[in-house]
Amino acid sequence: MSKQNPVNxxxxxxxxxxxxxxxxASGTLGLESSEVVDFAExxxxxxKGVTLEPRSGNPTPRLCETSCGVINSIGLENSxxxxxxxxxxxxxxSFGVPVIVxxxxxxxxxxxxxxxxxxxxxIAAIEVNISCPNREGIIIGTDAYRSCILVDxxxxxxxxxxxxxxxxxxxxxxxxxxxxxxxxxxxxxxxNTFLAMDIDIDSAKPKLRRGFGGLSGPSIMPQALFKVWQxxxxxxxxxxxxxxxxxxxxxxxxxxxxASAVAVGTANFxxxxxxxxxxxxxxxxxxxKGFNAICEIPQLNTNT
Amino acid sequence: xxxxxxxxxxxxxxVADNIYRLDLVLSNGNIPAIPEPGQFVMVxxxxxxxxxxxxxxxxQASHERFSIVFKIVGDNTRALAFGDINRQxxxxxxxxxxxxxxDQAKTFILxxxxxxxxxxxxxxxxxRNSTKxxxxxxxxxxxxxxxxGQNDFEKNLEVEMNIATDDGSRGxxxxxxxxxxxxxFGEENLPSPDxxxxxxCGPSAMMKAVAKLCQQEAIFCNVFLEEMMGCGLGxxxxxxxxxxxxxxxxxxxxxxxxxxxxxxxxxxxxx
Numbered sequence: 088m089s090k091q092n093p094v095n096x097x098x099x100x101x102x103x104x105x106x107x108x109x110x111x112a113s114g115t116l117g118l119e120s121s122e123v124v125d126f127a128e129x130x131x132x133x134x135k136g137v138t139l140e141p142r143s144g145n146p147t148p149r150l151c152e153t154s155c156g157v158i159n160s161i162g163l164e165n166s167x168x169x170x171x172x173x174x175x176x177x178x179x180x181s182f183g184v185p186v187i188v189x190x191x192x193x194x195x196x197x198x199x200x201x202x203x204x205x206x207x208x209x210i211a212a213i214e215v216n217i218s219c220p221n222r223e224g225i226i227i228g229t230d231a232y233r234s235c236i237l238v239d240x241x242x243x244x245x246x247x248x249x250x251x252x253x254x255x256x257x258x259x260x261x262x263x264x265x266x267x268x269x270x271x272x273x274x275x276x277x278x279n280t281f282l283a284m285d286i287d288i289d290s291a292k293p294k295l296r297r298g299f300g301g302l303s304g305p306s307i308m309p310q311a312l313f314k315v316w317q318x319x320x321x322x323x324x325x326x327x328x329x330x331x332x333x334x335x336x337x338x339x340x341x342x343x344x345x346a347s348a349v350a351v352g353t354a355n356f357x358x359x360x361x362x363x364x365x366x367x368x369x370x371x372x373x374x375x376k377g378f379n380a381i382c383e384i385p386q387l388n389t390n391t
Numbered sequence: 392x393x394x395x396x397x398x399x400x401x402x403x404x405x406v407a408d409n410i411y412r413l414d415l416v417l418s419n420g421n422i423p424a425i426p427e428p429g430q431f432v433m434v435x436x437x438x439x440x441x442x443x444x445x446x447x448x449x450x451q452a453s454h455e456r457f458s459i460v461f462k463i464v465g466d467n468t469r470a471l472a473f474g475d476i477n478r479q480x481x482x483x484x485x486x487x488x489x490x491x492x493x494d495q496a497k498t499f500i501l502x503x504x505x506x507x508x509x510x511x512x513x514x515x516x517x518x519r520n521s522t523k524x525x526x527x528x529x530x531x532x533x534x535x536x537x538x539x540g541q542n543d544f545e546k547n548l549e550v551e552m553n554i555a556t557d558d559g560s561r562g563x564x565x566x567x568x569x570x571x572x573x574x575x576f577g578e579e580n581l582p583s584p585d586x587x588x589x590x591x592c593g594p595s596a597m598m599k600a601v602a603k604l605c606q607q608e609a610i611f612c613n614v615f616l617e618e619m620m621g622c623g624l625g626x627x628x629x630x631x632x633x634x635x636x637x638x639x640x641x642x643x644x645x646x647x648x649x650x651x652x653x654x655x656x657x658x659x660x661x662x
Contacts, residue, residue, distance in 0.1 A: 117626035119643060123395045123483060135628070143631070143638045150619040150629040154440045157621065164628040164638065304442045333442075356621045357442050358435055358481055359395045 095380045100325040101273035102248030105130040112352030113189035126182040128363045136191040141167035151294040156304030160297040162221045185211030202245040218254030218279035220301040228254040231266040242271030253277040276327040278311045304353040305331045319345025335368035396420030398482045408536035411472040417455035428514035429490030429647040433623035435481035437470045448510035460509040486623045490647040497586040498525045504593025526550045531567030535560035568600045584609045602650035602657040612650040
């Protein structure tokens with residue numbers, strides 16, 4: 088006797104169909120992790136940031152644990168676009184799951200060049216990272232005008248669905264969100280990490296060699312949730328919510344705040360099997376609640 | 392095979408002041424490969440405020456069980472040391488590359504500082520089992536209160552522990568490096584440099600001093616490195632190290648490196 092599963096976890100983003108709404112946040116699970124966790128179970132796979140040229144990243148220490156969080160200043164260490172396309176992308180595509188390639192450029196031209204090279208490679212979407220706190224120069228995503236120009240150019244360079252990843256380190260994230268949508272962003276992902284630092288009091292030196300980095304983990308969850316809710320109130324494109332999600336309850340909260348899908352980052356370190364766990368817990372919870380589809384999960388009700 | 396599995400704390404015992412040994416047995420999940428000397432495991436955090444797993448070197452291992460020896464340095468290691476017997480821990484591993492043992496070597500010299508000795512114990516037992524070479528151990532500790540492992544080395548492995556303590560309360564007064572230098576310059580029965588292999592694990596300053604002396608004496612030296620790690624698998628790029636062949640990662644390409652491969656590390660002064 089076969090048992091029909093009544094719960095349908097699939098979600099649709101702009102130009103992107105996912106079997107379930109849970110993916111990894113960029114930079115937290117690489118191909119190396121596929122040895123211990125089954126990537127085929129993920130809703131989507133998000134690569135680490137790809138840059139045009141190889142980058143060796145920032146000096147170490149690059150990581151420092153804080154209460155319920157971690158500050159990183161990795162600095163986009165990666166092998167560069169060439170090696171990514173020849174050696175890594177075929178592996179990413181082998182899991183039968185939509186692959187989202189996160190890209191980062193030093194200037195508009197680099198973003199455009201990477202985007203062009205990714206066209207017709209079999210990937211599902213490009214995540215345009217305008218919010219990395221760990222590379223030189225200004226963070227494009229803190230400036231609505233620069234963000235517009237960048238997304239506009241990338242939009243013209245590729246027909247792939249675009250996800251624009253926003254930084255929380257701004258006064259008005261809604262304004263930035265509207266700007267990049269007006270320039271052609273199909274989806275948004277938020278939030279990237281919060282700028283942060285820690286100090287070793289014995290040496291009076293920063294715990295990270297670079298001095299500061301981006302904070303992630305459960306300590307940022309309520310702030311991330313608020314930003315996602317704020318943005319979802321006013322935009323009409325799908326949002327991938329992220330920031331400190333470490334259990335299915337957290338994932339539910341982002342979906343209730345208006346996100347169409349969620350990404351899990353730091354929690355992959357705490358437990359490398361957390362994404363399959365969140366997916367199965369979410370499914371079980373939905374079955375118990377009688378929700379047959381993700382869209383049946385109620386939206387936040389702020390009426391008293 | 393590398394796995395993420397649940398291990399049960401079968402026993403936990405203090406082995407010295409503030410230093411504990413946990414014996415762990417597989418309780419649930421896929422069966423991981425038996426770690427090889429040099430490899431390590433990531434133990435997921437046990438306090439609610441901690442998000443990163445911690446790398447632990449393996450003190451001893453067999454099928455579906457292994458032991459770790461560690462110093463209490465914070466809330467998480469304290470919780471591990473005093474946690475309940477039978478508590479389940481999420482363990483990822485074995486991580487990293489096995490140490491490369493030169494089976495032609497006639498003498499192995501192991502140099503440890505503090506808890507670095509834990510990494511060298513499993514290595515010493517492998518060297519004992521697979522070669523007929525001499526093993527000389529120089530082990531440094533802050534004081535006599537932190538000395539551990541003497542029985543394991545001297546009775547079980549028949550490796551004499553040449554102890555140094557910072558305050559002279561046990562063995563010679565000084566560091567493991569001082570003992571090592573004595574061995575290199577004073578030991579009459581040492582074979583030629585080509586037939587010696589050195590492994591060192593401990594504080595950075597000590598390992599750098601050992602590696603520099605080895606470089607000067609043309610002795611093959613292997614350094615056990617440690618760094619903050621996010622994943623232990625090579626995904627997060629947290630534990631990068633500059634090598635003569637580009638950026639590598641301590642978790643995936645190490646943690647044991649040929650000292651000549653990490654010259655820029657060896658040559659920087661410790662802060």
